[in-house]
Amino acid sequence: MKSNLYEKKAQIFKALSNPVRLEIIDFLADGEKCVCEIVEKLNYEQPHISKSLIKLKEAGLIKDRKEGLNVYYSLKICCMGEFFNCLNKILESESKS
Amino acid sequence: MKSNLYEKKAQIFKALSNPVRLEIIDFLADGEKCVCEIVEKLNYEQPHISKSLIKLKEAGLIKDRKEGLNVYYSLKICCMGEFFNCLNKILESESKS
DNA sequence: TGACAATATTCCAAAAATGGAATACTATAA
């Protein structure tokens, strides 16, 4: 029961434990984007971006919306920003030591 | 430069992407603990706990302090709680849908 | 010094993640 919760949280962190996926999250913080925009912005192969988006979606971090040929993705959580700021502090203090 | 930052953040998330390590973080939120206390509480093999602690330490999430035979570990970051609460909300909303 | 308790390290096989390449699917427009 409780260990299952740790499993699920671990899944969320796993979805975030990849630089490409973090870059996508960062870009989506700017607002909803379609796959083609993300591909163009991040300069990775389209299948790679698609797989990354699906992983983030499965973790419950982003959601999608279809419109014609395009699929638009956007962030589903709001607490990312604060935690990312905190991580930045950690990384700063490490680079000093 | 910037991509390197994503790499480092991904490393932190990777350290958090494991249920045992999350359980350790949770236990340490209660205050500083020695390895033997963590082993007893979490009921895993001592080498496994040791390796988990080292991974968390390398990610900059916890710190250690030696005292005689014992090594005491404690959290190095304070922003974990808020983010964890946010994750709980995500997991709750998912379990409803 | 020798024995022991607490912790860390190494070794290893199985499982999972990674990312490239090719291909499939789907909605639209001609």
Next chain:
DNA sequence: TTATAGTATTCCATTTTTGGAATATTGTCA
């Protein structure tokens, strides 16, 4: 209906992670 643009899926080899088992290291005390 066919061609095409946008997106998703599958396949695969390589790398990384995982966790158990054995062993090494380190500090303390008699």
